[in-house]
Amino acid sequence: xxxxxxxTRKDNQPVRYLIVDDSVFARKSLAKMIESFGGQLxxxxxxxxxxxxxxxxxxxxxxxxxxxxxxxxxxxxVEHIVQQHPDARVVMVSxxxxxDNILAALQKGARHFxxxxxxxxxxxxxxxxxxxxxxxxxxxxxxxEERQ
Amino acid sequence: MRMDLIxxxxxxxxxxxxxxxxxxxxIADLAMEENGYRKKGLAAVVTFTGQIEGRIIxxxxxxxxxxxxxxxTGGEVDSTEPIVREAVCELANMVIGNAVxxxxxxGFEFKVDPPSVLSEEQCEKAGHDSEATILRxxxxxxxxxxxxxxxxxxxxxxxxxxxxxx
Numbered sequence: 001x002x003x004x005x006x007x008t009r010k011d012n013q014p015v016r017y018l019i020v021d022d023s024v025f026a027r028k029s030l031a032k033m034i035e036s037f038g039g040q041l042x043x044x045x046x047x048x049x050x051x052x053x054x055x056x057x058x059x060x061x062x063x064x065x066x067x068x069x070x071x072x073x074x075x076x077x078v079e080h081i082v083q084q085h086p087d088a089r090v091v092m093v094s095x096x097x098x099x100d101n102i103l104a105a106l107q108k109g110a111r112h113f114x115x116x117x118x119x120x121x122x123x124x125x126x127x128x129x130x131x132x133x134x135x136x137x138x139x140x141x142x143x144x145e146e147r148q
Numbered sequence: 149m150r151m152d153l154i155x156x157x158x159x160x161x162x163x164x165x166x167x168x169x170x171x172x173x174x175i176a177d178l179a180m181e182e183n184g185y186r187k188k189g190l191a192a193v194v195t196f197t198g199q200i201e202g203r204i205i206x207x208x209x210x211x212x213x214x215x216x217x218x219x220x221t222g223g224e225v226d227s228t229e230p231i232v233r234e235a236v237c238e239l240a241n242m243v244i245g246n247a248v249x250x251x252x253x254x255g256f257e258f259k260v261d262p263p264s265v266l267s268e269e270q271c272e273k274a275g276h277d278s279e280a281t282i283l284r285x286x287x288x289x290x291x292x293x294x295x296x297x298x299x300x301x302x303x304x305x306x307x308x309x310x311x312x313x314x
Binding site for chain 2: 069100116
């Protein structure tokens with residue numbers, strides 16, 4: 001896996017992530033990626049409803065949110081989270097990437113969209129962009145690829 | 149069965165397998181079946197409803213499933229671990245999701261349910277009510293089977309578009 005320059009907050013603390021996906025496997029895979037970004041797992045949720053309570057409990061810097069989930073889907077969860085926490089940074093991570101879905105997610109307050117299978121470098125760039133946009137991280141970080 | 153509806157699933161599986169297993173996948177066989185489905189390894193099923201209705205089974209030989217789990221978790225995984233079954237479900241989710249994206253962008257509208265592990269009961273039912281297209285892919289870690297059964301509801305599509313039936 002590619003190794004990345006650690007994304008840290010301005011206070012030098014690791015960026016904290018909330019991962020929301022009904023697949024344990026997908027959560028584990030994303031957790032590995034954020035570890036390679038130098039991030040810290042603030043919490044996990046397997047459905048949209050749990051994501052809302054986990055967001056309030058953990059106050060993460062960024063949320064990686066699936067769309068198709070039981071109980072409550074990701075787009076509805078984004079709407080609730082952003083209503084309650086207008087500064088929330090949510091990146092949608094889904095295998096279903098058609099325009100209607102992306103537009104709906106963005107209209108509800110999501111900041112970006114990544115289609116599965118997730119390429120770590122692409123996710124890193126998007127997370128960096130979203131965090132820099134809000135002035136959470138320093139803007140001069142570059143991707144470094146580990147040579148094999 | 150309309151091949152233009154099946155093609156995105158073939159292309160999607162090909163691309164996702166190549167990405168996930170870091171190795172090429174080639175189509176080794178294509179067949180039509182009407183009988184119940186017999187699992188070859190670890191299988192996940194995804195159903196969808198809307199203008200296109202049906203289900204897709206992704207069935208992986210244990211070594212192929214293990215390879216995907218190891219690639220995605222970036223480490224050693226025991227073949228008996230539940231995470232391997234989860235890997236097959238997630239792979240099915242990616243394959244179907246990517247294909248659905250292509251079909252949706254071409255104007256077909258339908259909803260995909262979350263994937264689940266294929267049960268013996270679902271195996272027996274699969275194929276009895278409709279014809280299925282079965283594709284066998286070869287990968288360096290073993291075979292991967294894609295069982296596709298779907299119907300296109302032309303009437304629903306016409307109603308949505310506001311075009312009267314002739």
